[in-house]
Amino acid sequence: MSPADIFVVGAGMHAFGRHDGVSGRDMGEHALRAALKDAGIGWSDVDAAVGGSNVSGKPDSLVSRLGLTGIPFTTVKNGCATGGVALSTAADMLTAGRAGIVAVVGFDKHPRGAFASDPAAYGLDPWYAQTGLMVTTQYFAMKTRRYLHRYGLDEYALAAVSERAFANGAAHPMAWRRTPLTSAQVLASPMINDPLTQYMFCSPGEGGVALILARGERAHDMCERPIRLASVEVRTRRPGSFEVFSPWLTTDPVHSPSIDAAASAFAGAGVDPADVDVAQLQDTDSGSELIHMAETGLCEHGEQAQLLGSGATDWDGDLPINTDGGCLAGGEPIGASGLRQVHEVVRQLQGRADGRQVPGGPTVGFTHVYGAPGLSACTVLTSR
């Protein structure tokens, strides 16, 4: 699906981090009001809404706070890809002509520590969790180890991803982790799932993000610098991919829903990966970002160490990645995380980034989320 004429006309966010006494729904409401203000409209102007939260309440219940205007409000829940799926659903409503202005919201408030997962919800029997295998961080570490082995990369590339994320986060007022860390500090932090150390993992966190989408003619009336949603694509896994919570895999699993979603998003937008001026990639851990750089087509497999080492992925490099600090510096409130990526790219393309502004007037942005049990959502956004 290629949304021909859909624009982001407003973006709002509740800072990520830990916010005692503030509920997930509070953060969603805060983000929605900020996005409406950014678009210069009121809730009564919104024709339809889509919301996502993994564990922190029903997004559609926000109508009781914003106004009982009677609009359709769709709730989505697709793991770490929730934000991308919410955006895709909103785009479909606009493309189908069912709405002229759609609000998208995502929020979550996770308890401390690693995510707990219910085997039955994934179609797995209790033994899988009882024997200690149902841990998402194990998957990230095992996929990373195989990837490093296959493409001749090492832990210094993993540390470079974290160093850059924390440097960007330190400059971003919405980020959670605001202290820069050197690669040496990242490597010296406790080993969590070998080869991934503590500072190579993001933490479940809290936050909210909202976007306002509109169709072409209205978008330009409402917003001085609307950002075109040139494509948004969602894909689930196919045979031969290496996914989280898999008691078995096919031999030599090299496929990934990220590959499919990214290729389709670039094709739908008529954009080449080489044209991307700023990208946000799923970085639940630094190994995942390394892998996603190549799976999305932004570089060749094995090329990552050179790109990271040369500063190409820094905010002022040729291929800036996770300019807001990504999940590593922001934490991962699941429902909000994918929309956070779009929020950052929109602000970058409008030339009003909250943190480090990519120089030179970026015009093409890309976002990528990946979630359990094997799905990905990608967008291409342009200021043209």
Add this chain to the structure above:
Amino acid sequence: MESTAIDDRLFVELDPPLLAGSSCGDCDVVVFPAAHRCPGCTGEYVTRIALPNRGTIWTWTTQAFAPKPPYQPSSSGFEPFVVGYVDLGAVLVESRIVGEVAIGDEVELRLLDVGGGQVTFAFARVVS
């Protein structure tokens, strides 16, 4: 006390241990644990088979923190452990690993006590 399998469906037999997978008659995809329908091609002609008891380490990691319930650490406290995927030729199986390993190491199937009189499957390096 005699140990019992944490889930009978994982094993063809416990002594000596053999894992039960299934093989698709239409597309030859082998899966573990055994399935009634092939997740590769959705075919219904699947046969329960015993998986090889030896393979090689395809990837691995360590688990340094205690997983959340229903995992239960032993009564003497949580001990970090190793997990990995073992290449059994037709399928990669995710498993607890006993001892240290590297990619490519040859490993063989054994049982692992998980407390409460229950055992699960694990692989350990073949001692040559």
